[in-house]
Amino acid sequence: MKMTARRTAGLLFALLCLPLVLLAAEPQATHEFSLDNGLKVIVREDHRAPVVVSQVWYKVGSSYETPGQTGLSHVLEHMMFKGSAKLGPGEASRILRELGAEENAFTSDDYTAYYQVLARDRLAVALEMEADRMASLRLPPEEFAREIEVIKEERRLRVDDKPNSLAYERFKAIAYPASGYGIPTIGWMADLERLSVEDLRRWYENWYAPNNATLVVVGDVTAEEVKALAERWFGAIPRRALPPAKLPLELAEPGERRLTLHLRTQLPSLLMGFNVPGLATAKEAREAHALRLIAALLDGGYSARLPTRLERGEELVSGASASYDAFKRGDSLFILSATPNVQTGKTLEQVEAGLWAQLEELQQTPPSREELERVRAQVIAGLVYERDSISQQASTIGQLETVGLSWRLMDEELAAIEAVTPADIQQAARRYFKRERLTVAHILPEESRHE
Template sequence: MKSDYRITFFNTFSISGLLLLINLLISSSAFANPHEYLLDNGLKLIVKQDHRSPVVVTQIWYKAGSVDEINGVTGVAHVLEHMMFKGTEKIPDAEFSKKIAAAGGRENAFTSYDYTAYYQQLHKKHLPMAMELEADRMRNLVITKEEFEKEIRVVMEERRLRTDDQARSLLYEKMMAVAFQSHPYKNPIIGWMNDLENMEVEDAQEWYDRWYAPNNATLVVVGDVDAEDVFRLAQKNYGSIQSKPLLAINARKPQIEPPQLGTKRISIKAPAELPYLIMGFHAPAIRSVNEDWEPYALEILEGILDGHASARLNKSLVRESQIANSTSAGYGAVARGPSIFFISAVPSVGRTVVELEQALRSEIEKIIKEGVTEEELTRVKAQVIAGHVYQQDSTFSQAMQLGRLESTGLSYRDIDTILEKLKAVTAEQIRDVTKKYFIDDGLTVAVLDPQPLEQKAPSKVPGSLRH
């Protein structure tokens, strides 16, 4: 979303032009047409018509992710995601994927802290087939001990490849385990290796039986479709599936992270070429779309620090002082749990992590003491808001936006409000959230201590990694 021509455009556009652009983006008809339906069994259906090409994206979002797991079975949400492709009595083995591929479509799935989702993208004429297949495995999945034992080995190998053998991923995992004292976000989505090694087929079956139900799911369909036709199709395929007694997201027991009482530090030794520094500050996520203002200010702050070639971290630390080889900032305002504002960097050759941390702290202090200019604020607002709006460029991104909001306790109806709140952020609010949340008592510092790289033979994966 941040391609070169857009960066150039924003850097050369006049301030008045940017203000006009923001208003035009927010009032765009791209947000106008989602249709919402609720089946008798509790399944929510959201349909967005986009007739630019004869393509449709269908996604089913289950409101259950790793945040809902308990100790001893971490990773089970992701393991069940893998098992969902093993078939039903009607569609056995890998026939699901073969049918989608034969229709010229693509399909996959993803598990997060907050939800698990499955999707297909294909020609609109194949939507009935895709919906029939997905509805079938919502209630008729066959989980056998034999297939589970095969797939758990795939997941363990995925963990080795993507976390254990990736220094930065390993550092992030260890940092999250330190940053959170009690909240389930401390556990990795893929699970701890010991839990995977001791997981049993009954754990996957129990997860499926508990959470995979129409009243715990949102079906999102975006593309060249008629909303009423999609509703009838959903009723046909999903309508007969019985609901289950389970808790809605907002009714589940609160999992409040205790206040942090001092800086936490962790150093990890792992094979790598260069050191790596992550500074994570505890921060809030959106709880009340209309009443909150801090998450919106933090999102704009992310754009001030990172997000484009002229952002502060890159300009000051990479191009000017050259203390850093690279820098980045990241923050998520949409989550079921608390958020963390991340700042990370790689020191330049000859510079230390200690020097780098001090340089990052200096940039934070500049914002607290000097604030940001109205010109900078307006430019960054336009970039951040445009980033949201450019999600309308593809049917898949539109579906992701709708499903993610619905699966984290918010609503697709909040999109326009979120954009308006971003537009309303002031320079004083930027300073206030920086001063409030970028404090040592809410900080976790993680440092990668690079060890000599060793040549390893490629691992043999006993199956296919879904992602």
């Protein structure tokens, strides 16, 4: 049914006027148990359609890697589709396609995950295949030789030939001086060039164990069904001793770091990042939730401070953003980015000063309750809409569990966000927006190098 813009705006206004507690849907029935081999299983029932999402999350990603051995987690993710004891290269994907399933995988700095979306009566097929490659992955040298070239080309296309991606990679490398978060998930090209099948075999044997994994199933199933299938397919896989995995902690105040990059870009741009904790490392969870709301205050849509003041008001920038990821295994970054309004002759130095002015205002004056309530309602509404998807429910559960938090935060975070006060916003701004925590990158067009 087509909906007019006026009707959509009216519904959004009505939604934002509701008490926040009414925006939170009732938590779904969620069950947690572990097999004898240490595999954690979380089942969330959602019976609206005969569909199920199955995900296996491993606690390993690029932040587990070390200098000289980068890209391992991502390359292994690719090789997980290249054959196991029961199936040859690509056969699992072919079978799932024929069953009408959607499948894929992803790697980050904190985890590697594999998922299928399929009809509820096909769940056993997905679990059998996941258990098979958890227990008996094949790493054919000829498949590796082909796939590593694919990954190197992926790096060229997605990073080396994309100025914004390349700038962000270099920025992260100095923004995280003490932890593995400075390592790019795809790996440095020099390390990809010297990576071997033996390196991947060791990585697989170190980390791909049931006691280092979480199986998440969301959809039209019951806990009893999933438990029987998990026992059948995963139960016989032995647990293994795991390497130590320490939290990626950062220096609290490493000192101001600055980077200038000349890249193939038409417009200059700016990145600013502050070393801050995530939910897993914050002394008080309220601080992390305050930082989430600060990001929304600055960049939560058309009426947020950055577009209202710096873009349309002062015409200082042609675009600006703020972001913060609270859901990491270790510490995080609060990031601001902006592009100067070159049509009005603005410079990177002026933009940097303008962004600092917005942060200093938060430090000096807490937001009004009205502004905070509006932003809070937008954040909570976004979370509620997001969680209408069974895939997003599964991903949220898997991420929380894999970074060392609990899936229960999913059903508690709306109340935690609602509890943040204007004073909490001001306190977080004062504590974390310091030059001692700051990394700045100025990204300039190549031709400006010679001016």
